[in-house]
Amino acid sequence: MLFILINSLTMAMAVFLVAAGLTLIYGIMRILNFAHGAFFMIGAYLTSTMVGQAAGSVLMLVAAALAAAVLVGILGLAVQRLVLRRVMNADEHYMLIATFAVMLICVGSVKLIWGLDFFSVDPPPALSGGVLLGTVFVPSFSLFVIASGVLVFILLDLLLQRSWSGKMLTAVARDGWMAELMGLNTSAWIMLAIGGSFALAGLAGGLLLPNQTLTPVLGDSFLLLAFVTIVMGGLGSVRGAFIAALVLGLIDGLNMIVMPQFPGVAIYVGMIAFLLLNPNGFLGEGRL
Amino acid sequence: MIDVRNINAFYGGSHVLHDIDINIPTRARVAVIGRNGAGKSTLLKSIMNAGPRTEGDIRWEGASISRLPAYKRARLGIQLVPEDRRIYQHLTVVENILMSSSATVTGRTPLDISEMVARFPMIGPILERRGGQISGGQQQMVAIARAIACRPRALLLDEPTEGLAPAIVEKLADDVRAVAEREDMALLLCEQNIWFAKKTTDRVYVMDAGRIAFSGSWAEFDAQPEIKQRHLAV
Numbered sequence: 001m002l003f004i005l006i007n008s009l010t011m012a013m014a015v016f017l018v019a020a021g022l023t024l025i026y027g028i029m030r031i032l033n034f035a036h037g038a039f040f041m042i043g044a045y046l047t048s049t050m051v052g053q054a055a056g057s058v059l060m061l062v063a064a065a066l067a068a069a070v071l072v073g074i075l076g077l078a079v080q081r082l083v084l085r086r087v088m089n090a091d092e093h094y095m096l097i098a099t100f101a102v103m104l105i106c107v108g109s110v111k112l113i114w115g116l117d118f119f120s121v122d123p124p125p126a127l128s129g130g131v132l133l134g135t136v137f138v139p140s141f142s143l144f145v146i147a148s149g150v151l152v153f154i155l156l157d158l159l160l161q162r163s164w165s166g167k168m169l170t171a172v173a174r175d176g177w178m179a180e181l182m183g184l185n186t187s188a189w190i191m192l193a194i195g196g197s198f199a200l201a202g203l204a205g206g207l208l209l210p211n212q213t214l215t216p217v218l219g220d221s222f223l224l225l226a227f228v229t230i231v232m233g234g235l236g237s238v239r240g241a242f243i244a245a246l247v248l249g250l251i252d253g254l255n256m257i258v259m260p261q262f263p264g265v266a267i268y269v270g271m272i273a274f275l276l277l278n279p280n281g282f283l284g285e286g287r288l
Numbered sequence: 289m290i291d292v293r294n295i296n297a298f299y300g301g302s303h304v305l306h307d308i309d310i311n312i313p314t315r316a317r318v319a320v321i322g323r324n325g326a327g328k329s330t331l332l333k334s335i336m337n338a339g340p341r342t343e344g345d346i347r348w349e350g351a352s353i354s355r356l357p358a359y360k361r362a363r364l365g366i367q368l369v370p371e372d373r374r375i376y377q378h379l380t381v382v383e384n385i386l387m388s389s390s391a392t393v394t395g396r397t398p399l400d401i402s403e404m405v406a407r408f409p410m411i412g413p414i415l416e417r418r419g420g421q422i423s424g425g426q427q428q429m430v431a432i433a434r435a436i437a438c439r440p441r442a443l444l445l446d447e448p449t450e451g452l453a454p455a456i457v458e459k460l461a462d463d464v465r466a467v468a469e470r471e472d473m474a475l476l477l478c479e480q481n482i483w484f485a486k487k488t489t490d491r492v493y494v495m496d497a498g499r500i501a502f503s504g505s506w507a508e509f510d511a512q513p514e515i516k517q518r519h520l521a522v
């Protein structure tokens with residue numbers, strides 16, 4: 001039971017880490033970024049290149065993930081300048097197609113740079129074992145993922161809700177026209193937020209790297225769950241995404257207990273049922 | 289200070305302002321009055337580059353600003369208070385007011401909150417309320433206070449009396465008049481409420497269907513009742 005709970009929480013926080021950046025970019029630009037999963041994957045590949053076969057220490061893994069976040073953030077700024085900026089005022093279908101194209105380019109580039117072979121990275125030694133909680137053996141890496149998810153959530157929430165910059169960013173997202181009239185350079189703020197969103201994708205890729213099998217389709221599996229999360233959370237809301245990720249994790253845990261022969265089904269059934277009951281998500285759309 | 293020279297403004301294909309010339313000297317107080325749809329808001333938005341496509345020249349202190357984005361015009365010291373006020377609901381009144389500090393003109397210090405309350409006593413009791421929890425009249429006060437806080441050199445006010453009770457309109461007229469006299473600042477007011485416009489400004493332009501139909505002092509305006517008949521009666 002506790003084992004399943006820990007598993008659920010691990011999955012929930014892994015999904016939240018990916019969903020955080022996705023919901024941020026939606027909150028700012030009202031854009032569903034199909035390329036997000038691909039940048040998550042690039043973050044993972046970059047981190048693997050930095051740490052090699054196994055991360056030497058937890059610190060090294062975190063440092064590599066942060067470096068990957070910065071690099072992916074910079075890539076994100078390039079994507080903004082070259083692609084997103086041009087389709088920003090166009091119909092949303094164009095935005096979807098544009099981000100889809102970016103995704104294909106990313107996947108292609110990953111294949112060219114890192115090849116098609118599967119490879120994987122072991123957790124650093126300090127995280128490769130586990131701890132006994134009562135009678136249950138809990139992998140240390142799961143605890144690391146849970147802690148990372150909670151930490152990223154707390155920092156992001158404080159930044160957006162409490163800090164003056166977060167309040168300004170929210171103001172730009174909610175009424176950019178007025179913000180501009182008050183002297184805010186709204187395009188610079190939007191750049192910053194988009195860079196942040198991509199950086200979060202890169203960070204998630206780096207932190208979740210150990211125990212993953214790195215393949216050029218790594219992005220897809222996470223992207224789907226992350227989309228479910230941000231839709232349930234109320235598009236654009238970081239808090240909503242956090243709650244939704246927890247709910248999804250727990251639903252998946254129940255799924256394991258009740259119908260272990262059909263893994264993963266309950267999440268989608270749960271999402272459909274939830275959206276029928278509450279189409280605006282937990283915290284309502286756009287509550288960035 | 290603001291010199292609008294022969295501007296034409298468009299929304300997509302529709303031509304809204306026709307060959308408008310308006311001049312606002314330093315520290316002058318000028319009103320633009322006109323019926324619904326005359327183009328008053330469009331004029332203010334053209335001055336800020338915040339919406340319509342504008343052709344023609346807009347000058348600030350003699351230099352053309354026609355190519356500057358809205359935020360740079362704001363930072364020159366031009367503040368627009370839009371007709372729909374646009375107070376941020378997620379921010380408190382204080383935070384709304386502090387937000388304009390990015391537009392503070394170099395060399396000027398933004399007004400602090402106690403100085404704001406001295407100028408607009410109505411906002412004193414509601415400083416910590418969120419923008420979503422204050423009345424329409426209070427929102428108008430906060431919107432003006434927010435624009436004043438960054439010590440602009442020119443204030444563009446779009447129909448501040450719209451939807452306000454008569455008693456509030458009177459208070460607002462006193463506060464706006466006092467602020468305009470006290471601050472080193474020009475005022476360009478768009479209004480349909482002639483009483484309010486007279487009380488707060490010295491000169492008036494009458495706008496009809498996107499053109500200037502009259503300009504002069506309020507005494508000249510009063511001396512020609514047919515202007516009101518022809519261009520303002522509904």
Ligand SMILES: Nc1ncnc2c1ncn2[C@@H]1O[C@H](COP(=O)(O)OP(=O)(O)OP(=O)(O)O)[C@@H](O)[C@H]1O
Pocket residue numbers: 299302304322323324325326327328329330331371447480
């Ligand atoms: N965003 C827009 N797109 C297209 N047309 C617009 C837009 N905004 C205003 N118009 C049109 O431009 C004309 C002038 O509008 P404007 O808002 O400037 O008038 P106004 O004098 O401010 O009126 P009111 O007193 O009702 O505020 C109107 O005919 C209006 O329908």
Ligand SMILES: [Mg+2]
Pocket residue numbers: 328329330371446447
């Ligand atoms: Mg108007």
